[in-house]
Amino acid sequence: MFDLSPGPSPKRGGELDAPRSLEGGGELDAPPSLVGRGAGGVGRKLDRVLEQVRAQLDLDAETEYELLEELRGHLEDAVAAARARGLDEEAALAEAAAHFGVEEVGRELHAAHVGWGTADGVVAAALPVVCALALRWLVFAPDGTAVGWREVLVRPAFWVVSLAALVVPLLKFPRWRYALASWAFFWALSVIFFAWPALRW
């Protein structure tokens, strides 16, 4: 059952950090904090409910932010519907939270997303390296140098590997920025191979 009492709920061992990426702007171009975003008392009480959900999460900041934003929308709708049926603010919020299942939601959301981030991380790290190695051994000169690199540009293998290094992450990752970062890493590695033809493995 959720807790409407004042004050924060504990997050693993009692710490309560503010929403991490939500402090001070950051890259999200979003409200600086979920806390207090809502109107008046209802907004603050919703924040406390969401804090209890967040206490169960241990995901990257952007994912947590989006999850909480989605849940906040749900709770706001549920409160508004209960108010429309004549409940007062406190009762409406209590009903919305009771139907919501705060602690279970946090656990389930964490379980749904935690493995996903790990898999992304592994692919994000491995794929550019694999593609750069493929480019080096399949496309460049057999000795590993970029001798005759202009010819490389007309080889289908060059374009296949280059596009694969971009398209696979775009399809695989939930955020396109990860794909671009992966692609940039791929090119950085390829340039290193190009710039240091004497490099040996």
Place this chain on the structure above:
Amino acid sequence: MGEIDQMRKGTTTVAILKLLVDEGEPLHGYEIIRRLEVRSQGYFRFKEGLVYPRLHRMEQDGLLESRWLGEPGTRRRKMYTITGKGCRQLEVEMQRWQTFSQRMNQLLGLEAT
């Protein structure tokens, strides 16, 4: 959780897929829950928050796709639509459900074999 909800639990995915196909428009989580309850005439009560992990898993499995409606910094909605893979999965699940319910009815003597 009531016995009815226990029996219904395994069918949430197919219920969501069917709803999205029938409605033919993107829906956000709250709307999905409300419409499912309306379709069941209030017989099924969903633990509302638990629909979201299910939606996210379905999205990860490629059955649904989502996009945010609204500008960052304002109140936004995450809207869900069914994918081609989701449609194919729905067909499979519907067929499976028909077979299951038919066999169960036979087992319980509610339907002639």
